[in-house]
Every structure is written in structure tokens, then in C-alpha cells.
Amino acid sequence: MTSRLKQLGEAGQAVWLDFVDRKFLAEGGLRTLVEEDGLTGVTSNPSIFEKAMGHGDAYDEGFQTFLGKADASVVDTYENQAIADIKAAAADLRPVFDRLGGKDGYVSLEVSPYLAEGTQDTIEEARRLWAAVGEPNLMVKVPGTKAGAPAIRTLIEDGININVTLLFSLSSYQVVAEAYLAGLEARVKKGLGVDGIASVASFFVSRIDAKIDKAIDARIEAGDAESEALKAVRGKVAIANAKLAYAWYQEMITSPRWQALAAKGAMPQRLLWASTGVKDPAYPDTLYIDMLIGPDTVNTMPPKTMDAFRDHGTVAVTLTDDIEGARHVIAEAERLGLGLDTVTEGLVPEGVQQFSDAADALLGAVAGKRAAFLGDRQNGMDADLPAPLAKAVDARLERARAQGWPRRLWQGDASLWTGGDEAKWLGWLAAGRGTQTDPDALTKLAALARGHKDVVLLGMGGSRLGPEVLSLILGSANGGPRLHVLDTTDPGQIASVAGAIDPREALFIVSSKSGSTMEPELLRAYFWELAGADGSRFVAVTDPGSKLEAAAKADGFAMIFPGDPAIGGRYSVLSAFGMVPAAAMGIDTRAFFEAAAPMVLACGPDVPPAANPGFRLGAVLGEAAVSERDKLTILPSPGLVPFGAWLEQLIAESTGKQGRGIVPVDLEPVGDAVGYGSDRLFVHLHLEGDEDAALEAKLAALTQAGQPLVTIRIARRELIGQEFFRWEVATAVAGAVIGINPFDQPDVEDAKVATRKLVDAYAQTGALEPATPIAETEDFAIFGPGDAEFAATDPAALLRLHFASLFPPRYAGFLAYVERNGANAAAIEAMRLAVRDATQAATVAGFGPRFLHSTGQAYKGGPATGDFLVITREPKADLAIPGHRASFGTVQIAQARGDMDVLASRGQRVMRVHLKHENGMDALVAAVTHAVRR
Incomplete structure (x- = not known):
């Protein structure tokens, strides 16, 4: 029929x-x-x-x-x-x-x-x-x-x-x-x-x-x-x-x-x-x-x-x-x-929406199949979250899917954030694919660098943090030179680098997006004279048309690498600002981008948020922040510790503004679960084969105590490029969740202005404006901002009062304008632990002036819940700056004073402690430890 x-x-x-x-x-x-x-x-x-x-x-x-x-x-x-x-x-x-x-x-x-x-x-x-x-x-x-x-x-x-x-x-x-x-x-x-x-x-x-x-x-x-x-x-x-x-x-x-x-x-x-x-x-x-x-x-x-x-x-x-x-x-x-x-x-x-929903489900399923096939070639991520936060994250991911957030990000849709100028700052997306740099020029630079034992990177903020992370995690390769990173005005640190190299043999990379940032310009002037004014051993990385580009051409620099004006400094690690120093170290940048590519593809516009590694992480960061878990505490495997410094800047400078945002907590040693408040989100960067049994045990205790923990698994160090891109996407997404523009830095400039005012006055008078301490001991003096009044004049009482209301969600900050070395880092860590263990409050720290261009944005524009100690000292030996009346030491103290005044103007609690001698830091550690005892 x-x-x-x-x-x-x-x-x-x-x-x-x-x-x-x-x-x-x-x-x-x-x-x-x-x-x-x-x-x-x-x-x-x-x-x-x-x-x-x-x-x-x-x-x-x-x-x-x-x-x-x-x-x-x-x-x-x-x-x-x-x-x-x-x-x-x-x-x-x-x-x-x-x-x-x-x-x-x-x-x-x-x-x-x-x-x-x-x-x-x-x-x-x-x-x-x-x-x-x-x-x-x-x-x-x-x-x-x-x-x-x-x-x-x-x-x-x-x-x-x-x-x-x-x-x-x-x-x-x-x-x-x-x-x-x-x-x-x-x-x-x-x-x-x-x-x-x-x-x-x-x-x-x-x-x-x-x-x-x-x-x-x-x-x-x-x-x-x-x-x-x-x-x-x-x-x-x-x-x-x-x-x-x-x-x-x-x-x-x-x-x-x-x-x-x-x-x-x-x-x-x-x-x-x-x-x-x-x-x-x-x-x-x-x-x-x-x-x-x-x-x-x-x-x-x-x-x-x-x-x-x-x-x-x-x-x-x-x-x-x-x-x-x-x-x-x-x-x-x-x-x-x-x-x-x-x-x-x-x-x-x-009907279009139904087909789009089906396409999302389809592409999400394919993304899962792809990730399973790639295995450890693509870094993984797990999130162990308390039920309320997990529910909020799931709801956010579904809203992001329905509203097409991944496509809108890659299309440059500014309405994803505030509808401002965000679309002008998305060049980092293309940079993740390796398109911003010229591979042939990088190969030429690598050949040039092999003729030198040392490469010195002179930069500030994002233009130097990425390269520093690469040097510390990956190291020099293929017989490449050692990379020294200078992003400071501290005379001792500058002298240490100058003493570790032959200034007339080293290759210098001057890195500045704007080409007019004060610190790289001062460092360039110093090392230009020290190196015999030989342009053949200088390389510039800067945005086209900058003051630095003009100077580099005039001085006959060996090479000039253009940046992309559509990439902000903190998002620039996968652009020329990161890849030029990487190539100079001998890192194979082609292989680096090949290793990063799986994550770039996984975070693409075609991957729905729930299956998109960058969007999943961004939803966790953003929802944690809006639910008052705004202290992102970074707990890496030992071999990944340097990554925290780059991540700290990216998160802080991008999200800390308008009184909102995320305060990243880096280099705070992991404590017992009972030692933390409810304002934390923990992230563990786990490097396979780099096990730390004590750390793993404490992480397990944190989740058992109900603390939220994100674990990112990295099979080998060469895959660190994937995390640069994942976190860039996640930070942009977190900004959308929080409701801010993650690409501007409105409060960074204020500290620069305050510094310039003091330095300009010094240039005219030969002296900084006088500052009178409100209390002092034989080891240190304590200063307040401006005309601020304090309820005590005894140093011990002042410190007790300063930390008296330090409980979560407040946090403590130690901003040290001293040489960044092991001894000072250990002293600061000791104060952080004393404060954290006594109060459960999160603690942050930074060496000045480098943090001014990074976490300083969050400290000034983010939540006004900080209690800061700005730490200064007279340098043992100052350094003159060619062509300038002010020395490096003078500039550094001006930066510290300007920083303190701006912090105070933004509603933060702040005092400056000026160390009188070499042992002053030990005395301060003892005083802070005593002050926080309850």
C-alpha cells in the first residue's frame, strides 16, 4: 500500500x-x-x-x-x-x-x-x-x-x-x-x-x-x-x-x-x-x-x-x-x-529567542565536549561556594546568557557597563590572540638581547607588572639575559639594580603607555647618563605619538615598539608591553600565544556564560563583591606566588571606584579558618606538581567552614598566559556585575597631582613643605594628613586608636615607601599577620610608589573601609636625578605625603609613620603587634 x-x-x-x-x-x-x-x-x-x-x-x-x-x-x-x-x-x-x-x-x-x-x-x-x-x-x-x-x-x-x-x-x-x-x-x-x-x-x-x-x-x-x-x-x-x-x-x-x-x-x-x-x-x-x-x-x-x-x-x-x-x-x-x-x-x-536559547544550550554542550577533549591543555576551574552565593552566581550567569553578554563584550557594547567610553578600551581582546605584536620584530629584539647579560625594564604599573610575573614564573629562556624590573623612585632599590648590572653593557627597555609617566621618565634620565647616553642599548615601548616615542627617535633608540591606545596598562600584558620584555628574556612568544589560545577560544563570544571560563569567574567575583564578600584573597601554589601582584593590580584598579569594588589581598599568608571574617572570597591558583600539603589542608578547612573558594588548576607554568586572559575577561565581567566602568582609573591621577605639587614646590624652594609629627618615639614619628585632629598624642595610644575599630568588613593597609627587599617584606608580613589574627580583618600591603599605579585606585576609589599606615624613612644614600633638582628620595617622600592626603580626602583612616633609623622598622612591628592585642 x-x-x-x-x-x-x-x-x-x-x-x-x-x-x-x-x-x-x-x-x-x-x-x-x-x-x-x-x-x-x-x-x-x-x-x-x-x-x-x-x-x-x-x-x-x-x-x-x-x-x-x-x-x-x-x-x-x-x-x-x-x-x-x-x-x-x-x-x-x-x-x-x-x-x-x-x-x-x-x-x-x-x-x-x-x-x-x-x-x-x-x-x-x-x-x-x-x-x-x-x-x-x-x-x-x-x-x-x-x-x-x-x-x-x-x-x-x-x-x-x-x-x-x-x-x-x-x-x-x-x-x-x-x-x-x-x-x-x-x-x-x-x-x-x-x-x-x-x-x-x-x-x-x-x-x-x-x-x-x-x-x-x-x-x-x-x-x-x-x-x-x-x-x-x-x-x-x-x-x-x-x-x-x-x-x-x-x-x-x-x-x-x-x-x-x-x-x-x-x-x-x-x-x-x-x-x-x-x-x-x-x-x-x-x-x-x-x-x-x-x-x-x-x-x-x-x-x-x-x-x-x-x-x-x-x-x-x-x-x-x-x-x-x-x-x-x-x-x-x-x-x-x-x-x-x-x-x-x-x-x-x-521565536528568535527560542532559537537563541537553543543555540546557547548547543554551544554550551559543545564547549563542554571541547574542554573534555583538551584536558589539561586548558586550565580548569572549580568553585565551592556557599548556597546563597552559588544561587546568585547561577542567576547572574543565566541573565548574562539571556542578554548575550559574551557577544556584547566582544562587539564592544558599552551598555554592558555604564554606556560610557568602555568600547575604546577593548583592544586587549584582540591582543589575547597575539595580533597586537609583530612576531618578526620580537624575533629581532630577541637576537639583540642575546648580546647582553642583563635587560633592565624601566616602567610603572601595568606596563611592568606582567613582564615581572613572566620573569619570576617562567624565567629567562634559550640563553636569554636576566630581566631586572624597576618601577620605583626608592633610591636603595634603584642603587641595588644599578649595582647588579654593568650599566654600559645592559639593554634597557623604557616602557610607558602615555610616554609621560613621571617614574619611567626619571629612571630613563638616570640610566641614560649611567649607560653613557648610548641609544643603541635602549628600546622603547609606548603608544604612538607619545613624548617617549619622540625622545626615543631623537636619541637613536635601537627599536621602538608601538602599543595599542585601546589597551589600558593593566590589560596590556599580552600586548607589546608584556611581550617585548618576554622576547628579550628569550621566551618564545609564538609558543606562548599557542599555549594561551585554548583559553582565549574558551572565553570567546560564541561560548555561553555558564560554559565560558572568564564569565563564570567574573560572575563569582562580581556577585561576591555585591554580597559584601569584597576581599579577594589570593592563595597560590608556591610556584605561582608572583602572579598575585599582577592580579592585584588588575582587580583593584579596574573595580575599585565610586565607593564600590573588590579589594584584592595578595601575599597574606593563609591562616586558620577561624581567623577570617565573612567578607572574603578565596582563590587558589594550583600548579600541578607544586604541592603544598599545609596549604591544601587549610584550603579544605576554609570550605568546611563555609568560606567560598575558587580553585584554578594549571598543569604547567607555560600555561600562565591563559590566566592573564581569563582574569582580564573576568574582571571586565565583574565590572558589569558591580555596575562600574572597569577600564578607567579616575582616582589614580589625584595622587600624581598631589605629588607634583610638592615636587614643584621643592624645585622652587629646595625644600618640601614642613610637616609636624603628632607623636614620636626614638624610633619613629607619626604624622597625620593635613589638619586632621587626633584624640591622643602618645604613639602607642595613637596606634591602638588607629586599629581600634578594625573588624570586617574594614581592612588594614600597610603602604611602605621603603626599599622592596626581603627584610622589609618580612616585617610588613609580620604586621599583617598580627593584625589579621587579632581582628579577622583583611590586610593589604604595597611598596610605594609602585602601588600608586595599581591597588592605589581601589584604596582611594573603592569602599571607604580602610585603615592605612603609610611608612616612610630617610634613605641611607639618596640618588640625584640628572636634570632635576629633586632627588629620588625627595620624590619618594613627596609621593608618600601626597598619597596620605588623598587617602584621607576619600574617607579612609590614615596615618604616616616615618622611621628614624635602620632599626625603626623592627620597632614599628613591635608597636603594631602590641597595639592590636585585645
């Missing part, structure tokens, strides 16, 4: 399958339907591919084969498999296509639903997919949105077969029919053929009844006076709507306009009935097939509906029956106020 489905074809209606699956294709399922049921086409969409790829292991072998050749983005991984299925389906349908002379035998592949409102993006995507599949019986699916219609016209003119999807109303169908006609006419005008171009207009059915019937049922239940009239149109509106669309089609193909095209061999744009699965179980399961049968149409059915019709469907031409009755139903729907136009208009964005 002839299959009912085959009988449909004999009645003039093509039968298409709304389903694609690899196993089904491989087992010959499609060929069977062609042979037994007369099937002539296949449609796909994101929902179909999500069901096919997102569940089970049918595609695992394909994923592994593709990714085994080279790592790829999530969307490229998906498309590789989707196109393979589409090509297989096209091959199965090719005999139909050839037998019918191209009038049928098509398979559809949909453009990304994310592009539904972009005409040019849709055009480019459709052209790309058409070329990638390369089969004449492909139809590219384009949504019938307002933006889609002009795209359809262009694509038809291109000669690309188009399946127009998401049509719900007669008016929207007429628009796309016009686009089809206009596209064909454009080809005729160019002298091109129109006889090989096919198109269908997918008119959705059951979704309309689902909406209308719901409104009808609500009114009937409420006792509407028109209940009987409402019952009379229930379940009939969608079919009536479709019949009137077909009636218009029949009129259109008799028009002289169409007939002129038909005479040249043009094929009509057939109506395709989509969404034909019944939503209401009260209706016959074949309703939307039985009632919509007619010549030159297509019905695309999911397998379940196809099975039902094969079993008990009714074959009869029904599409042209009772057109007047259809008009009456539509008129009644309007009279009863059922809002058909509103319903059909709303179903378009709803």
Missing part, C-alpha cells in the same frame, strides 16, 4: 523532515524515508542540533577528530559537525534534486539566530555557510525579521537558495515574497539566470494557536459573555491564517510580474508549513497536516508527527477549502479582541 506520506507528495505537497541526527543519517534513515515515503527535503535549526549534539556521545568521535587536527573555537567545532551532517543529508537528497530538476530535494542550514537583527551580518553569514557546504541543494535559513527581509533580497540576487523562517503573519510573508521577487528581478537586470534558484517561506502554525487558545481559555474561565463565540474559533485561527496566506500566494503567481519571471524559468517561493506538531493534546495529532494540504506547498514534520500521519493521517486537498470560512474566523478573532496581529508580531522575537 502506498504510504500516506507519499500520497501527500502525489497531492502536490512536498514532505520534509524537521530533524537531523548523525546516527539516523549513518544508519540510512533519511534514504529510507526518501524511498518509502517520498520524502523530498530536510530542515534543521539550533533546537534540532542541540538535541542531536548536546546529548549522548554520537558526535564525540567527530569532535575529537576535528579538534585533534588543531584547536578551534566552539562555534567552529559545532559548525564542522553540523556541516558534515548537512552535506550527508544533501548527498542522500541529491537523487531527488536531480530527478526533479532542482525543484526539490533540499536540506536547510540556519544562520546564527544571534544575527536576526543584523542585515549585513546575516548576508555575510549566509554567504559563508553557502560556500562552506558547497552543495547546490542547500537552502540557507534566514529569519523573516525586519532585518532579514533586505538580506533575503540580496542573497536571492546572489543566487543562494533561501528558506525564510519565523513567518507568522500574512503581512510578514508578503514582505519576504516581495524580497524574493525583487532579488530575482535584480538578477534578470544583470543578465543572470533565475531558473536554478529555490526558496520556501516557512509559515509557522501551531505556535499561533498555542497563544490564542491560552487567551481564549482564560476568558472562558473568567465567564466572558462571548464564551460561545470564543469556543467556536478555538483551534482554528492558525489554520485560517495559513489558508489566507496561501490564497494570497495563488493570486500572486497569476500576476504579470510573476509571470514575467516564470517565463524565464523562475521557480515559485513555496509556502512551507512549519511548527506542525500539535501543542494541545485535545487536538488530533495530525491536525496541522490534514488541514493544510495543497499544491506547491511543503510540510516539514518532526518524526513523531510524521509517524502519526503515516499511521492515520487523511490525504485530501484541504488548503483551498472554505476560504470564506477562514476569513470569518480571522474576522471573529479580531472582533473578539484576540489580538492576532499582536500575537504574530510578538512570536517573531520570541
Whole structure:
């Protein structure tokens, strides 16, 4: 007996399958339907591919084969498999296509639903997919949105077969029919053929009844006076709507306009009935097939509906029956106020959203498959969070998915943050792919550097923190020179570096984005003279057009590397500011970017937030901050300790502003779980093979105590580049959650202004403005900011009062304008531990002036919950600065005093302790330890 489905074809209606699956294709399922049921086409969409790829292991072998050749983005991984299925389906349908002379035998592949409102993006995507599949019986699916219609016209003119999807109303169908006609006419005008171009207009059915019937049922239940009239149109509106669309089609193909095209061999744009699965179980399961049968149409059915019709469907031409009755139903729907136009208009964005949701689920599943395949080539992350925070993070990730945050980030959509100038500062995204630097120039620099034992980087802030981390974690390679990093005005530290090198042999890298930052300029002047004013041993890294670029050209620098003005300093490690020093150390920058690439791809615009490593981390950081867990405590494996300094700057300078933000806590030794307040979020950077049993035990105790812990796992040091990029993305996302611009630093400049004022006064008078201590001992003197009044004048009492209200969420800060060496670092650590263990308060520390350009932003612009001690001393031996009256020591003390005044003006509690002699630091440690004893 002839299959009912085959009988449909004999009645003039093509039968298409709304389903694609690899196993089904491989087992010959499609060929069977062609042979037994007369099937002539296949449609796909994101929902179909999500069901096919997102569940089970049918595609695992394909994923592994593709990714085994080279790592790829999530969307490229998906498309590789989707196109393979589409090509297989096209091959199965090719005999139909050839037998019918191209009038049928098509398979559809949909453009990304994310592009539904972009005409040019849709055009480019459709052209790309058409070329990638390369089969004449492909139809590219384009949504019938307002933006889609002009795209359809262009694509038809291109000669690309188009399946127009998401049509719900007669008016929207007429628009796309016009686009089809206009596209064909454009080809005729160019002298091109129109006889090989096919198109269908997918008119959705059951979704309309689902909406209308719901409104009808609500009114009937409420006792509407028109209940009987409402019952009379229930379940009939969608079919009536479709019949009137077909009636218009029949009129259109008799028009002289169409007939002129038909005479040249043009094929009509057939109506395709989509969404034909019944939503209401009260209706016959074949309703939307039985009632919509007619010549030159297509019905695309999911397998379940196809099975039902094969079993008990009714074959009869029904599409042209009772057109007047259809008009009456539509008129009644309007009279009863059922809002058909509103319903059909709303179903378009709803349909786009449903397909976008399915695409998100699909790409998220593929991302998981990709990550599993890569294994330890991509750094992993786990988050052990208290239930309320975990719930908030999940909700944030879902909102971010629905609002398309990953795509908006990569597209530079400033409304993701404050709607300000954020789009101007996203050059770091491209830099993550290694596109900002010139590989050949870096190779040339590496060759130049190999002629030197030492390379000295003169910089400040973000332009030097990344390179310092690379030097301490990766070290010099391939016989490369040692890297010394100077980002200070401290005379002792400058003298230490100068004494460790041969100034007339070393290579100097002067690094400054603006080219006018004070510290690099002073250091350049000092070492330029020390090195004999030999430009052949100087290299500059600076933004184009800067003062430094001009000076470097004038002084004959060996090389000048341009920065990207669209990258802020703290986001610059993967740009020239990080890669130039890396290359000078002998690091293979090409290999470095190859190792970082898996994370860059994993954080791409095509990866939904829940599966996107950068967005997952950013959601945790942001939600923790807004729930008052704003002290990000960094607890790395021993081999990754240096990473904290870079991370500290990135987080603090990016998020600490407008009285909000995250205060990063670096180099605070891990304590017992009972020693912490409820304002912490802990992050552990774990380097495989670099185990610390004591640290691991304390981390386990933290989670057992209910503290939130994020663990990032890094298989080997060479993968540290992945963390630079992950944390850059996460910080940008955290800024969006907190509601600030993560790319400006409005409060950093204030300390610079205060410093310049003091230094300029010194240049005129030869002395700094006098400062009178409010208390002093034989070891140190204590100063207050400006005209601040204090309730005590005894040093011990002052320190007790300073720390008296230090409990979470307040935190303590030790800002030391002294030489950054082991002894001073140990002393500061001792004070931090004393304070933390006595108060549970978080503690931060920084060496001045380097922190001014990093964490100083959070201390001044972030939460006003800090209790700071600014620590200064007279240097044992000062250093003169060529061409300047002020010495390095004078500049450093001016920076400390300016810093204190600005901190006070921002509502922070602050005092300055000036050490009188070499043992003054030990005395201060003892005094602070005594002051915090309760």
C-alpha cells in the first residue's frame, strides 16, 4: 500500500523532515524515508542540533577528530559537525534534486539566530555557510525579521537558495515574497539566470494557536459573555491564517510580474508549513497536516508527527477549502479582541529567542565536549561556594546568557557597563590572540638581547607588572639575559639594580603607555647618563605619538615598539608591553600565544556564560563583591606566588571606584579558618606538581567552614598566559556585575597631582613643605594628613586608636615607601599577620610608589573601609636625578605625603609613620603587634 506520506507528495505537497541526527543519517534513515515515503527535503535549526549534539556521545568521535587536527573555537567545532551532517543529508537528497530538476530535494542550514537583527551580518553569514557546504541543494535559513527581509533580497540576487523562517503573519510573508521577487528581478537586470534558484517561506502554525487558545481559555474561565463565540474559533485561527496566506500566494503567481519571471524559468517561493506538531493534546495529532494540504506547498514534520500521519493521517486537498470560512474566523478573532496581529508580531522575537536559547544550550554542550577533549591543555576551574552565593552566581550567569553578554563584550557594547567610553578600551581582546605584536620584530629584539647579560625594564604599573610575573614564573629562556624590573623612585632599590648590572653593557627597555609617566621618565634620565647616553642599548615601548616615542627617535633608540591606545596598562600584558620584555628574556612568544589560545577560544563570544571560563569567574567575583564578600584573597601554589601582584593590580584598579569594588589581598599568608571574617572570597591558583600539603589542608578547612573558594588548576607554568586572559575577561565581567566602568582609573591621577605639587614646590624652594609629627618615639614619628585632629598624642595610644575599630568588613593597609627587599617584606608580613589574627580583618600591603599605579585606585576609589599606615624613612644614600633638582628620595617622600592626603580626602583612616633609623622598622612591628592585642 502506498504510504500516506507519499500520497501527500502525489497531492502536490512536498514532505520534509524537521530533524537531523548523525546516527539516523549513518544508519540510512533519511534514504529510507526518501524511498518509502517520498520524502523530498530536510530542515534543521539550533533546537534540532542541540538535541542531536548536546546529548549522548554520537558526535564525540567527530569532535575529537576535528579538534585533534588543531584547536578551534566552539562555534567552529559545532559548525564542522553540523556541516558534515548537512552535506550527508544533501548527498542522500541529491537523487531527488536531480530527478526533479532542482525543484526539490533540499536540506536547510540556519544562520546564527544571534544575527536576526543584523542585515549585513546575516548576508555575510549566509554567504559563508553557502560556500562552506558547497552543495547546490542547500537552502540557507534566514529569519523573516525586519532585518532579514533586505538580506533575503540580496542573497536571492546572489543566487543562494533561501528558506525564510519565523513567518507568522500574512503581512510578514508578503514582505519576504516581495524580497524574493525583487532579488530575482535584480538578477534578470544583470543578465543572470533565475531558473536554478529555490526558496520556501516557512509559515509557522501551531505556535499561533498555542497563544490564542491560552487567551481564549482564560476568558472562558473568567465567564466572558462571548464564551460561545470564543469556543467556536478555538483551534482554528492558525489554520485560517495559513489558508489566507496561501490564497494570497495563488493570486500572486497569476500576476504579470510573476509571470514575467516564470517565463524565464523562475521557480515559485513555496509556502512551507512549519511548527506542525500539535501543542494541545485535545487536538488530533495530525491536525496541522490534514488541514493544510495543497499544491506547491511543503510540510516539514518532526518524526513523531510524521509517524502519526503515516499511521492515520487523511490525504485530501484541504488548503483551498472554505476560504470564506477562514476569513470569518480571522474576522471573529479580531472582533473578539484576540489580538492576532499582536500575537504574530510578538512570536517573531520570541521565536528568535527560542532559537537563541537553543543555540546557547548547543554551544554550551559543545564547549563542554571541547574542554573534555583538551584536558589539561586548558586550565580548569572549580568553585565551592556557599548556597546563597552559588544561587546568585547561577542567576547572574543565566541573565548574562539571556542578554548575550559574551557577544556584547566582544562587539564592544558599552551598555554592558555604564554606556560610557568602555568600547575604546577593548583592544586587549584582540591582543589575547597575539595580533597586537609583530612576531618578526620580537624575533629581532630577541637576537639583540642575546648580546647582553642583563635587560633592565624601566616602567610603572601595568606596563611592568606582567613582564615581572613572566620573569619570576617562567624565567629567562634559550640563553636569554636576566630581566631586572624597576618601577620605583626608592633610591636603595634603584642603587641595588644599578649595582647588579654593568650599566654600559645592559639593554634597557623604557616602557610607558602615555610616554609621560613621571617614574619611567626619571629612571630613563638616570640610566641614560649611567649607560653613557648610548641609544643603541635602549628600546622603547609606548603608544604612538607619545613624548617617549619622540625622545626615543631623537636619541637613536635601537627599536621602538608601538602599543595599542585601546589597551589600558593593566590589560596590556599580552600586548607589546608584556611581550617585548618576554622576547628579550628569550621566551618564545609564538609558543606562548599557542599555549594561551585554548583559553582565549574558551572565553570567546560564541561560548555561553555558564560554559565560558572568564564569565563564570567574573560572575563569582562580581556577585561576591555585591554580597559584601569584597576581599579577594589570593592563595597560590608556591610556584605561582608572583602572579598575585599582577592580579592585584588588575582587580583593584579596574573595580575599585565610586565607593564600590573588590579589594584584592595578595601575599597574606593563609591562616586558620577561624581567623577570617565573612567578607572574603578565596582563590587558589594550583600548579600541578607544586604541592603544598599545609596549604591544601587549610584550603579544605576554609570550605568546611563555609568560606567560598575558587580553585584554578594549571598543569604547567607555560600555561600562565591563559590566566592573564581569563582574569582580564573576568574582571571586565565583574565590572558589569558591580555596575562600574572597569577600564578607567579616575582616582589614580589625584595622587600624581598631589605629588607634583610638592615636587614643584621643592624645585622652587629646595625644600618640601614642613610637616609636624603628632607623636614620636626614638624610633619613629607619626604624622597625620593635613589638619586632621587626633584624640591622643602618645604613639602607642595613637596606634591602638588607629586599629581600634578594625573588624570586617574594614581592612588594614600597610603602604611602605621603603626599599622592596626581603627584610622589609618580612616585617610588613609580620604586621599583617598580627593584625589579621587579632581582628579577622583583611590586610593589604604595597611598596610605594609602585602601588600608586595599581591597588592605589581601589584604596582611594573603592569602599571607604580602610585603615592605612603609610611608612616612610630617610634613605641611607639618596640618588640625584640628572636634570632635576629633586632627588629620588625627595620624590619618594613627596609621593608618600601626597598619597596620605588623598587617602584621607576619600574617607579612609590614615596615618604616616616615618622611621628614624635602620632599626625603626623592627620597632614599628613591635608597636603594631602590641597595639592590636585585645
